[in-house]
Amino acid sequence: MNRSTRALGAGSKFRCAVAMCFALALALNGAGADSTKPAPPDEKKAAKHKSGKSDEVHGVGPVLDFPLKQNLAGGTELKDEKGWKDSGFVGTGKIRVQDGTVFLDEGNDITGITWTGPLVRMNYEISLEAKRVAGEDFFCGLTFPYGKDPCSLIVGGWGGTCVGISSLDYEDAYNNDTARFMSFEKDRWYKIRLCATEKRIQAWIDDKDIVDVSTDGRTIGIRWEVDKSTPLGIATWRTGGAIRNIQLRTLTEVEIQSAAKAKKDAAAAKSSSEQKETK
Numbered sequence: 285m286n287r288s289t290r291a292l293g294a295g296s297k298f299r300c301a302v303a304m305c306f307a308l309a310l311a312l313n314g315a316g317a318d319s320t321k322p323a324p325p326d327e328k329k330a331a332k333h334k335s336g337k338s339d340e341v342h343g344v345g346p347v348l349d350f351p352l353k354q355n356l357a358g359g360t361e362l363k364d365e366k367g368w369k370d371s372g373f374v375g376t377g378k379i380r381v382q383d384g385t386v387f388l389d390e391g392n393d394i395t396g397i398t399w400t401g402p403l404v405r406m407n408y409e410i411s412l413e414a415k416r417v418a419g420e421d422f423f424c425g426l427t428f429p430y431g432k433d434p435c436s437l438i439v440g441g442w443g444g445t446c447v448g449i450s451s452l453d454y455e456d457a458y459n460n461d462t463a464r465f466m467s468f469e470k471d472r473w474y475k476i477r478l479c480a481t482e483k484r485i486q487a488w489i490d491d492k493d494i495v496d497v498s499t500d501g502r503t504i505g506i507r508w509e510v511d512k513s514t515p516l517g518i519a520t521w522r523t524g525g526a527i528r529n530i531q532l533r534t535l536t537e538v539e540i541q542s543a544a545k546a547k548k549d550a551a552a553a554k555s556s557s558e559q560k561e562t563k
Contacts, residue, residue: 333451333505342512343369343398350381354532356402362531367401371512371519385528388520390419394509396519403515405429407540411477412530416470419523420444427513430480433504434514437478437487440468441521447494449485451505462495481535481543
């Protein structure tokens with residue numbers, strides 16, 4: 285075998301080795317890509333949102349000297365009950381009570397309080413006053429029980445203006461049909477009220493209707509970040525907030541029936557309007 289033949293043979297072996305290494309690299313890269321391949325949409329949503337009964341009551345440290353006015357023992361009279369605690373979020377800001385107001389200082393990311401006392405899971409109204417003290421995100425993330433599921437009303441989220449329910453069908457307040465956008469002034473108190481009845485969630489800010497949604501057939505849940513707010517809690521996201529005058533009131537039978545009738549009438553009116561448009 286002459287020199288040129290030997291050189292050619294060596295070159296062929298070298299090119300073959302390079303090709304094998306390249307193929308091996310592609311195979312390894314493909315395996316790596318598969319292992320980090322994004323989850324299907326439903327799995328991604330489920331990873332960000334939680335639903336189902338939360339039996340664990342969160343809250344750490346001593347009970348705060350901050351009352352919840354409630355009538356869970358029966359009757360219409362609202363009585364003060366103590367049971368709020370620091371939710372125990374990692375990176376929480378300072379929590380302090382002053383002159384009947386609880387201040388939730390800006391945290392990294394969440395600061396909040398959780399209720400550890402008596403509770404009702406359906407057919408009730410909760411109201412409070414809240415204001416943004418510092419920061420630009422939600423100053424009232426009200427997590428509340430809705431039957432066996434937790435749910436949240438977000439006020440001033442996603443850059444400071446979004447209001448809505450988190451979560452419906454694994455979509456948070458910014459991405460579902462309850463999303464509303466409004467401006468909030470710093471250091472101004474806003475009256476927030478939420479009503480939870482069978483197949484219906486309603487909410488108002490300063491008596492303005494902002495949420496009125498049917499829950500019939502929908503998956504109710506929360507963003508996993510506020511899990512420590514369950515079963516009932518209030519939190520802020522990278523924002524300083526203040527809360528006062530929290531009241532939890534069970535609804536009368538007349539109010540429950542009225543809410544159900546109003547929703548039924550609204551659904552009938554919507555159906556009639558849609559039928560007329562299709563004709």
